[in-house]
Amino acid sequence: MRLLQLYSSHNIGKISLSISSSLRSEADTERYKDLRAVLQLLASLCSKDLVDFSSEPIEAQGTNICQVVYMGLHIVTPLISLDLLKYPKLCHDYFSLLSHMLEVYPEMITQLNGEAFVHIIKTLDFGLSQDAEVVDLCLRAIKGLASFHYKQKSAGEVGLGLHASGYKDQTGNFQEGILSQFLRSLLQFLLFQDYSTDLVGSAADALLPLILCEQTLYQKLGSELIEKQCDTGFRSRLTNALQSLTSSNSLSSTLDRPNYQKFRKNLHNFLTEVRGFLRKI
Structure with a gap:
């Protein structure tokens, strides 16, 4: 000291x-x-x-x-x-x-x-925009933030408190809380950016608690993606894939090791199903 x-x-x-x-x-x-x-x-x-x-x-x-x-x-x-x-x-x-x-x-x-x-x-x-090793470290940090907040809120505590809440800035514009920002950023990264497939596991571990913390925003972002699909076939595939992402393999709302492993499998299947046609839009 x-x-x-x-x-x-x-x-x-x-x-x-x-x-x-x-x-x-x-x-x-x-x-x-x-x-x-x-x-x-x-x-x-x-x-x-x-x-x-x-x-x-x-x-x-x-x-x-x-x-x-x-x-x-x-x-x-x-x-x-x-x-x-x-x-x-x-x-x-x-x-x-x-x-x-x-x-x-x-x-x-x-x-x-x-x-x-x-x-x-x-x-x-x-x-999150640096090399794979740094991105992996950032994903682990985000997982730590989001899982801490979710567990604290589930126990009736404040978690990250005001840091996780949206607010109006000095100009009157609404600013999202940090977990909402990271949920947007991570989905954008996974669906549209170039990255090593070795990062998918760490990304899944960060994404799961973010979704659990920000379920309303996740549903909104999913709906926006679906609405952008002009092809009815792609629209149907994306709808089903989004549903499977958070429900397949008996996924629950806990943050234990088995559930993380289930979500890793779900995310891998989700990206395999939709990433190709989404990046062509």
């Missing part, structure tokens, strides 16, 4: 957009090896890969891993610009941390201030 506090006091504000814009090659990112080291340390803590050699457990010393990762996230978030994420090593380290954090400690995301939360969501959206 003390190490992170020292890093914060010496580095906040010293890594700026103007500096990052001056980078000309991958080798230049070594200037940021201290930031990368912090990202890697936090990811290791979050994944419980770090071995504690002290005689006392961390909790006995007045600090727990969750608190350390939470503080670390507050420190690194303002230092990571979208320009910096264009550099592969730093990009991978950052999203590795984010995916680990949201899988292991998803409740921490609700403790971040609004600015930090919005920044993380923007970086996740950015990550």
Whole structure:
């Protein structure tokens, strides 16, 4: 914890957009090896890969891993610009941390201030357009967010609270909540973008809790897709495929391992059935 506090006091504000814009090659990112080291340390803590050699457990010393990762996230978030994420090593380290954090400690995301939360969501959206490894990490992070919210809401808790709710911005325009945004983005990605088939499993794991959280929007998006089909044969195939996606293999509304496996099979069959003709429209 003390190490992170020292890093914060010496580095906040010293890594700026103007500096990052001056980078000309991958080798230049070594200037940021201290930031990368912090990202890697936090990811290791979050994944419980770090071995504690002290005689006392961390909790006995007045600090727990969750608190350390939470503080670390507050420190690194303002230092990571979208320009910096264009550099592969730093990009991978950052999203590795984010995916680990949201899988292991998803409740921490609700403790971040609004600015930090919005920044993380923007970086996740950015990550979905990067290479396959980064996309996979982002999908795991989104799964962590959505599954946390769904389980919390099912237990009568607030989950992500206002972050998951739509709102009107300063101009009076309605802005969707983050889970609605990710549901739209992920369906668009799966149906119309080019990607490695190796990502379908991770995409399914993220899509299932998003659908469970945003069932009304999912139905609306499905109806919009169906209405766009001029060919009656395609319209019928899409209608049946959408129905099968959320009902085949005795799919339920739980988020346990067997249900995730069922949904992976359903999504694979769904994409095989409709992706070809949808991309021709």
